[in-house]
Amino acid sequence: MLLTRLAQVSRDVAATAARSRKTALLAELFREAEPDDVPIVIPYLAGRLPQGRLGVGWKVLSRPVPPAGEPTLTVREVDALLGELGKVSGPGSQAQRVRLVGELMGAATEEEQRFLLGLLTGEVRQGALDAVAVEGLARATGADPAAVRRAVMLAGSLQTVAQALLGEGPGALDRFRLTVGRPVLPMLAHSASSVAEAVEKLGACAVEEKLDGIRVQVHRDGDTVRVHTRTLDDITGRLPEVTAAARELRGERFILDGEVISFDAAGRPRSFQETAGRVGSRTDVAKAAGEVPVSPVFFDVLSVDGTDLLDLPFAERHAELARLVPEPMRVRRTVASGPGDLAEAERFLAETLARGHEGVVVKALDAPYSAGRRGAAWLKVKPVHTLDLVVLAAEWGHGRRTGKLSNLHLGARTPDGGFAMLGKTFKGMTDAMLAWQTERLRELAVEDDGWVVRVRPELVVEIAYDGLQRSTRYPAGVTLRFARVVRYREDKRPEEADTVEALLAAHPEVEP
DNA sequence: CTTGTCTGCCC
DNA sequence: ATTCTGC
DNA sequence: GCAGAATGGGCAGACAAG
Numbered sequence: 001m002l003l004t005r006l007a008q009v010s011r012d013v014a015a016t017a018a019r020s021r022k023t024a025l026l027a028e029l030f031r032e033a034e035p036d037d038v039p040i041v042i043p044y045l046a047g048r049l050p051q052g053r054l055g056v057g058w059k060v061l062s063r064p065v066p067p068a069g070e071p072t073l074t075v076r077e078v079d080a081l082l083g084e085l086g087k088v089s090g091p092g093s094q095a096q097r098v099r100l101v102g103e104l105m106g107a108a109t110e111e112e113q114r115f116l117l118g119l120l121t122g123e124v125r126q127g128a129l130d131a132v133a134v135e136g137l138a139r140a141t142g143a144d145p146a147a148v149r150r151a152v153m154l155a156g157s158l159q160t161v162a163q164a165l166l167g168e169g170p171g172a173l174d175r176f177r178l179t180v181g182r183p184v185l186p187m188l189a190h191s192a193s194s195v196a197e198a199v200e201k202l203g204a205c206a207v208e209e210k211l212d213g214i215r216v217q218v219h220r221d222g223d224t225v226r227v228h229t230r231t232l233d234d235i236t237g238r239l240p241e242v243t244a245a246a247r248e249l250r251g252e253r254f255i256l257d258g259e260v261i262s263f264d265a266a267g268r269p270r271s272f273q274e275t276a277g278r279v280g281s282r283t284d285v286a287k288a289a290g291e292v293p294v295s296p297v298f299f300d301v302l303s304v305d306g307t308d309l310l311d312l313p314f315a316e317r318h319a320e321l322a323r324l325v326p327e328p329m330r331v332r333r334t335v336a337s338g339p340g341d342l343a344e345a346e347r348f349l350a351e352t353l354a355r356g357h358e359g360v361v362v363k364a365l366d367a368p369y370s371a372g373r374r375g376a377a378w379l380k381v382k383p384v385h386t387l388d389l390v391v392l393a394a395e396w397g398h399g400r401r402t403g404k405l406s407n408l409h410l411g412a413r414t415p416d417g418g419f420a421m422l423g424k425t426f427k428g429m430t431d432a433m434l435a436w437q438t439e440r441l442r443e444l445a446v447e448d449d450g451w452v453v454r455v456r457p458e459l460v461v462e463i464a465y466d467g468l469q470r471s472t473r474y475p476a477g478v479t480l481r482f483a484r485v486v487r488y489r490e491d492k493r494p495e496e497a498d499t500v501e502a503l504l505a506a507h508p509e510v511e512p
Numbered sequence: 513c514t515t516g517t518c519t520g521c522c523c
Numbered sequence: 524a525t526t527c528t529g530c
Numbered sequence: 531g532c533a534g535a536a537t538g539g540g541c542a543g544a545c546a547a548g
Contacts, residue, residue: 057519276522280542426537427525523524
């Protein structure tokens with residue numbers, strides 16, 4: 001199949017609003033694909049590369065290459081070239097990558113270049129990724145969409161399922177059962193703004209501590225232990241403590257879901273930055289583990305001794321978990337039978353925060369494990385802080401925000417009467433706010449380099465954030481975690497904005 | 513060898 | 524990660 | 531309620547440049 005077909009369909013999908021129509025367009029293309037093209041075409045149209053990341057990013061792709069006049073590239077040629085690209089490493093590899101990308105782009109038409117660019121940067125912007133591709137795949141093969149979706153969750157890979165389905169038909173879906181050793185997409189949580197709201201929505205529920213670490217899925221099959229991240233990356237080699245802990249458990253075959261976090265000598269959780277740095281270390285694991293040891297803390301079990309527990313209610317899964325995993329290796333929790341137990345749930349949240357953790361996750365006791373979904377059965381509750389900050393600059397948006405000033409540079413007051421930048425945010429703005437701030441900031445503009453518009457520091461904005469982090473990039477030595485706009489404070493003058501000093505005082509646990 | 517740039521992947 | 528938007 | 535878009539910050543590691 002020619003790449004130009006994919007580029008056309010991608011463009012058509014992008015131009016279509018209705019998901020049903022996007023699905024139909026994808027299904028039509030999938031039906032056309034020859035068997036050998038399938039494992040390439042499907043991931044490409046889901047906006048992902050079968051090889052995963054290639055060490056090619058914005059910098060390499062930003063060099064313009066004159067496009068070809070006629071479309072001649074086949075998807076298999078592209079796949080072969082990208083496969084090569086993924087393999088280059090060592091001295092001179094950067095130049096080699098630039099050369100290979102140049103070769104590929106030079107053989108592509110303008111439309112194909114656009115498509116490849118989106119694919120390589122992971123920003124296809126066609127309003128269709130895995131989920132729509134799954135629907136399209138189901139329609140192309142006549143399979144039940146729910147069955148295809150479930151197979152993809154259990155296989156942890158769209159590509160694998162697509163190949164089996166197109167090669168063998170709907171019968172192949174039965175093969176994708178929960179298997180120890182094969183990671184499945186983890187269940188995710190929604191947010192709630194208070195424990196009361198969460199308990200109200202869920203009824204009988206468990207309230208569990210939320211640890212600020214790295215999500216892990218641990219598989220043990222006899223002596224073999226594998227540890228995977230939220231995106232199913234295999235990080236077994238970086239976490240010897242987790243492997244050892246899994247081997248100590250009495251079960252021989254199981255899949256556990258939990259968090260990995262580092263505690264200090266006093267048993268207090270280390271900062272997310274410390275835990276994440278440790279988990280990210282792979283060149284000298286023994287040394288990293290000596291300095292920052294980590295512990296697994298589990299909260300769910302998906303499989304024990306060959307039994308798939310996914311469809312059991314959480315209450316029953318947790319009973320299995322308690323049988324398999326000793327208490328110190330499980331998250332702390334309390335159970336609420338409904339809004340009547342709200343006081344206990346709130347006491348538990350307060351205690352959890354006092355112990356240095358991030359918040360709680362409230363989980364419906366009757367809910368199954370919805371692999372790969374952000375189910376409404378899990379609601380996380382974290383304290384939210386707010387500040388009044390001053391907009392120092394804004395960046396021009398992209399995609400659906402083209403032509404709008406979007407990403408705000410936020411400043412807090414300093415003792416000298418100036419402002420220290422604390423970070424940026426583009427979150428929390430409605431389209432109306434986006435339009436309003438674009439106009440307002442334009443009036444305040446003092447400089448526009450085509451990317452950043454610097455403004456007079458006069459506009460005050462209320463910002464919500466989850467906490468402070470140390471920063472080497474920003475002048476105050478700290479930055480806001482997950483900053484988002486709440487509302488503009490036109491009633492406030494910049495001299496009334498919050499100060500760096502007050503911010504630091506409010507977060508004594510973070511040292512700049 | 514040191515420093516800076518880029519990428520990928522955690523949240 | 525969080526939030527908004529269209530389906 | 532789901533799925534997707536838009537875009538944040540830190541950190542480790544691989545290379546490039548000096």
